[in-house]
Amino acid sequence: MSTTDTAPQWPVPTTPPAHDPVLFARAMRDMRLTWRARGVLAELATGYTPGQEPTISELTSLTRDQRLAAEGREAFRKAVGELRALGYLTPDASTVSGVGERLVVDLAPAADARLIPRRWGHSPLLDGS
Numbered sequence: 001m002s003t004t005d006t007a008p009q010w011p012v013p014t015t016p017p018a019h020d021p022v023l024f025a026r027a028m029r030d031m032r033l034t035w036r037a038r039g040v041l042a043e044l045a046t047g048y049t050p051g052q053e054p055t056i057s058e059l060t061s062l063t064r065d066q067r068l069a070a071e072g073r074e075a076f077r078k079a080v081g082e083l084r085a086l087g088y089l090t091p092d093a094s095t096v097s098g099v100g101e102r103l104v105v106d107l108a109p110a111a112d113a114r115l116i117p118r119r120w121g122h123s124p125l126l127d128g129s
Helices: 021-030 035-046 056-060 074-087 107-110
Strands: 089-090 104-105
Touching: 021 035, 021 107, 035 074, 035 104, 056 074, 074 089
Parallel strands: none
Antiparallel strands: 089 104
8 A cells, every 4th residue: 555545635626716815815924934934835835725735733643654845844843833922823713721632824914914025126025125
């Protein structure tokens, strides 16, 4: 049996995410986040049909063979903690314990994102002010 047979399968979304593309772009450039946290946010914001997202426990329980090139459990937990601290991820209302919860993506904190300021001439990276 190959690892692809045992890896959890989550449905591939049939429609694009409903997130505001401007807020998503700001979130992906938020300098308060590590690259790792931005990758986790991108995965959770665009990778699943609403209501079909895996729980954090399901993602961290993947074995090394199932994760392939994905980062380890502790790195993933740190990235999730970073996103929760800034408000990008909040527990689903149906989860009281906070353990193994399904997290809801909220891109509202991107409105206050710290972006790379424009320094020289013409640049596509703006400071948002």
